[in-house]
Amino acid sequence: MLEGARERRVRTGGVELCVAELGDPRRPTVVLVHGYPDSKEVWSEVAARLAGRFHVVLYDVRGHGRSSAPSPLRGGFTLEKLTDDFLAVADAVSPDRPVHLVGHDWGSVQSWEFVTVKRTEGRIASFTSMSGPSLDHFGHWINKRLRRPTPRRVGQLLGQGAKSWYVYLLHTPVLPELAWRGPLGKRWPGILERVEKVPGGDYPTASLPSDAAHGAWLYRDNVRPRLRRPREDAYAHAPVQLITPLGDAFLSERLYDGLELWAPRLTRRTLPAKHWVPRTRPDRLADWITEFVTATEDGRSETAANGKYADRFGGQLVLVTGAGSGIGRATAFAFAEAGARVVAVDRDAEAAARTAELSRLIGARAAWAEAVDVSDEQAMEKLAARVAAEYGVVDVLVNNAGIGLSGSFFDTTPEDWKKVLDVNLWGVIHGCRLFGRQMAERGQGGHIVNTASAAAFQPSRVLPAYGTSKAAVLMLSECLRAELADRGIGVTAICPGLVNTNITSTAHFAGVDAEEEKRRQQRTARLYGARNYPPEKVADAVLEAVVRNRAVVPVTPEARGAHLMSRFAPRMLRRLARVKPPL
Structure with missing residues (x-):
């Protein structure tokens, strides 16, 4: 039983359902429906996070957990009977108000039935679906591709069809029951932990073998009849939030193409995770469910964000260093347009505050400013603790803060080296160590973006210190990517190239007096201005790199060219490095 839950029994259609409740019954009711071969405990982590805001209800589907099984099993798991069960639970726990429905896997499959049949109209306020399509929509999706086949549709x-291999096996008589009550049932927890990265502990429960054996009838009673004759009126009569795990081994993203036809009030979300997201991503699911339910209760659209990647970053917490100007500010704005919550960090408090203010206007769910010097270890430690306590664990970290330094090796003083390494390298190290550790300890993935440079792989006689600092950032990123991969945390090194930002006007030129340094700053700023590559394009590359989990991203054409040369024509690149730039 879930800790702190109130349990009751609901009788319907010859079975007795075990129903658990958490939270205040006077608040909006959220009903969580589990999938196959689970029981209601699959939702325990999500339910605990929702209980402070809502009346949370979980029940074991007939034949699962502590609910009784129908007799006989054949014909006892039809979608019509599952709908009867849902209505009985809804009437028992929330007789006077519609409920907010959340389903995963087969819990989502049957919930699509609930939200599209006439007899449930008025009983469902909203529906959040994950990892489980409507069988009717699936049937129409198949028929459309069979009637008008193209190479893409056939593919x-x-x-x-390949992802659905297990469905065919579950239709075989007796074999699934024997497997689940035998070796598969014993090995399933280890399979989930190894393949799906599902944390161990109190899930799955001891009832797994019988749950899985009974649940095979979910497929046998419903899949073939509905795919052969899908309903023509399967339109959702409530707002729908679709959460699609991008690494789902059982369901293709393409399965939801055209879903807006069946669910006109549709909000899409994507998540870089595998199938069992209620166990691996409970924080993210709880946040999205809370936002969707709250927006529905308030009678408004769930999100006003309209950025390119709003389905991916809406509601996520993103921290950007060096956000007061240039690439950092553009990156903060890009995440804001995608509906993220943004923490703008810069050593210039006024510039950080301006970025946060504009981010809120652009579309950020929320935005805050923090004035911190990233080279200050203690200040960064305080920042990390404050952000975690006040805003939560960061989902995306962008270590962007950096300074420029030009000059020959012998003109570069130890003080110059210390300053550029403190900001460009140690600032990145502090961010990765502090915020990356929080991501790893949370155990729900994330992404780190470190701003390196084309100078990381393009040697130059006038950029020894700067190039060294950025090459170190590149290698640090590659090492971290390898170490954090099995924790679901991606790491990307962004290598911009010549971008029109104010770093050129503030760069230090070693070995010259103040007047000459100012002249070179102005000349370099004019050069970069004439190149006129906007920081917004780098910001777009950052978001795309996170979505696609890319390792190294040279952005500008010259950066891409230098990267290719470093791999295939390094001698030529070394010769170019000898060229003395005009002063």
């Missing part, structure tokens, strides 16, 4: 059919 989609074959791809989903």
